[in-house]
Amino acid sequence: MEALFSINLAVNGFNVVYQVFEERGKYVFLSENSANAYHNFSFVRKGEKWVELELELMSPELKKQAVTALNKYVLTEQ
8 A cells, every 4th residue: 555645743852754544534644663652543534623543642742743744635635
């Protein structure tokens, strides 16, 4: 499966590259870093909002960065 886009996100003060894939309406952020410190996470679109599926893994800052990327790369490309 080919990534929709890749993005650098700040996670705990480090720059982490994520590849973003779409899978049956779920947008999955997969870390290119093999360390478990950088968790993979995903979102679904419900109405006008992005809803994260891994609530306990997401800091508010990371969620904001991911939602901004989804809005830029997914919503403006349609």
